[in-house]
Amino acid sequence: MSKVSTANFLTKQSKIMMKKGAFSSLFSFTIPQLIHGLIMLDFLIIGGGIAGVSAAARLSTHGVTLVLEAEEHLAYHTSGRSAALYETNYGSPSTIALAKAGRSDFDKTLSDVLSPRGFLLLCLKGEENQFDYDVKHMHLTEIPLMEAVSLVPILNATEVVRTASSSTAHDIDTDMMLQIFAKQLSKNGGTIKTNQKVTAIEKTKHGWRVHVKTGTFETRQLVNAAGAWGDEIAEMAGIPKIGLTPFRRSVARLNAPGGHDVKNWPVLFGPGERWYAKPDAGGLIVSLAEETPSPPMDAWPHDIDLAEALARYQDYVTEEVTRPVSSWAGLRTFSPDRNLVLGPAPQDNSFIWCVGQGGYGFFTAPAASRFVADLVIGNTPEYPTEVIAELSPDRFKS
Numbered sequence: 452m453s454k455v456s457t458a459n460f461l462t463k464q465s466k467i468m469m470k471k472g473a474f475s476s477l478f479s480f481t482i483p484q485l486i487h488g489l490i491m492l493d494f495l496i497i498g499g500g501i502a503g504v505s506a507a508a509r510l511s512t513h514g515v516t517l518v519l520e521a522e523e524h525l526a527y528h529t530s531g532r533s534a535a536l537y538e539t540n541y542g543s544p545s546t547i548a549l550a551k552a553g554r555s556d557f558d559k560t561l562s563d564v565l566s567p568r569g570f571l572l573l574c575l576k577g578e579e580n581q582f583d584y585d586v587k588h589m590h591l592t593e594i595p596l597m598e599a600v601s602l603v604p605i606l607n608a609t610e611v612v613r614t615a616s617s618s619t620a621h622d623i624d625t626d627m628m629l630q631i632f633a634k635q636l637s638k639n640g641g642t643i644k645t646n647q648k649v650t651a652i653e654k655t656k657h658g659w660r661v662h663v664k665t666g667t668f669e670t671r672q673l674v675n676a677a678g679a680w681g682d683e684i685a686e687m688a689g690i691p692k693i694g695l696t697p698f699r700r701s702v703a704r705l706n707a708p709g710g711h712d713v714k715n716w717p718v719l720f721g722p723g724e725r726w727y728a729k730p731d732a733g734g735l736i737v738s739l740a741e742e743t744p745s746p747p748m749d750a751w752p753h754d755i756d757l758a759e760a761l762a763r764y765q766d767y768v769t770e771e772v773t774r775p776v777s778s779w780a781g782l783r784t785f786s787p788d789r790n791l792v793l794g795p796a797p798q799d800n801s802f803i804w805c806v807g808q809g810g811y812g813f814f815t816a817p818a819a820s821r822f823v824a825d826l827v828i829g830n831t832p833e834y835p836t837e838v839i840a841e842l843s844p845d846r847f848k849s
């Protein structure tokens with residue numbers, strides 16, 4: 452990438468931003484500045500998953516924005532491997548607060564992204580304590596066993612003893628969601644560049660110099676949305692790491708059991724999330740819901756996890772498990788306290804964390820991206836102070 456090409460691809464957004472008056476309102480200059488012959492970006496986002504693209508879309512209304520993604524296409528890693536479930540009663544209080552705050556986006560700009568799915572918790576003999584705990588904490592309603600069997604005819608009514616349901620769970624069309632944010636970014640003149648792995652980051656007088664194999668970018672603010680690689684990016688920038696842990700989770704896809712039409716079945720959960728099964732593309736995806744620590748990597752499923760998932764699922768249903776038609780694994784990356792990490796680093800407020808999405812990255816993205824953008828432009832997000840504190844990178848400052 453040459454200096455000239457960087458200037459060219461930014462011309463469009465620079466013009467849009469100047470027309471909108473964004474520079475004059477936010478920053479102390481009125482035209483984009485050139486640093487060493489390169490246009491100064493306002494926001495450079497590392498990571499082309501749902502976290503990075505949604506944050507970029509929000510920030511692109513406030514300045515010149517670029518997303519760098521290491522892989523050939525967006526959502527190659529965790530964002531391409533999700534179970535695509537929206538459930539507002541799942542996760543820590545701050546996760547639930549983000550999920551609820553994002554509901555209005557799902558009702559408006561993301562209106563076709565969600566479709567009703569339903570949720571059914573199943574209990575075998577001996578699992579009653581965990582079942583009662585889940586019913587309480589996930590705000591489920593216990594329903595008669597035969598009502599559950601009428602929803603999912605393959606339930607094993609001699610083994611399953613109790614069932615509980617809720618109607619809050621929805622499917623997320625994750626591709627559509629990513630594309631909507633990418634289009635918003637593009638409409639605001641922002642840019643996504645794939646095949647651009649960030650290899651080094653330097654602190655400069657004006658912000659950050661970010662190196663990829665073929666060139667260099669200058670930016671005022673650097674947003675770290677690198678998922679499992681979040682701590683590696685911090686290390687490159689000389690910012691203390693959070694202590695993120697990527698956890699592997701695998702998924703097996705089965706053809707529709709017994710040839711049933713599964714499209715209106717709810718997602719099925721074992722108590723304590725010991726396994727789950729969800730209708731998907733005419734079949735069922737089944738997961739052990741395992742959390743196996745892993746280095747950041749292109750994750751793959753381990754046969755033993757797939758086998759255990761299918762064995763657990765089998766205990767609750769009458770149809771014999773068939774050979775999986777495909778399988779995959781992804782990394783769900785958590786901070787030490789399992790809350791997301793959103794906002795400026797306490798050591799340098801031009802380094803913005805947008806990591807720790809764990810198993811909630813899609814349904815939290817609409818609100819999490821707005822939360823990040825609010826903090827970057829100096830607004831206080833509209834959440835209770837304890838939620839802001841639970842999400843703040845300051846909590847890891849030693």
Ligand SMILES: Cc1cc2nc3c(=O)[nH]c(=O)nc-3n(C[C@H](O)[C@H](O)[C@H](O)COP(=O)(O)OP(=O)(O)OC[C@H]3O[C@@H](n4cnc5c(N)ncnc54)[C@H](O)[C@@H]3O)c2cc1C
Nearest residue numbers: 498500501502521529530534535536649678781812813814
């Ligand atoms: C099996 C499974 C089930 C899940 N189910 C759900 C669910 O039902 N609902 C839900 O909301 N969430 C779910 N999730 C979680 C959700 O998928 C994640 O929280 C979300 O995708 C994380 O997005 P991200 O953008 O942070 O990470 P990623 O999608 O991994 O994006 C990070 C990107 O950063 C890039 N990157 C890293 N280093 C560099 C570098 N040096 N230079 C440039 N780019 C770099 C990577 O290539 C990667 O593409 C699930 C996850 C898994 C694995």
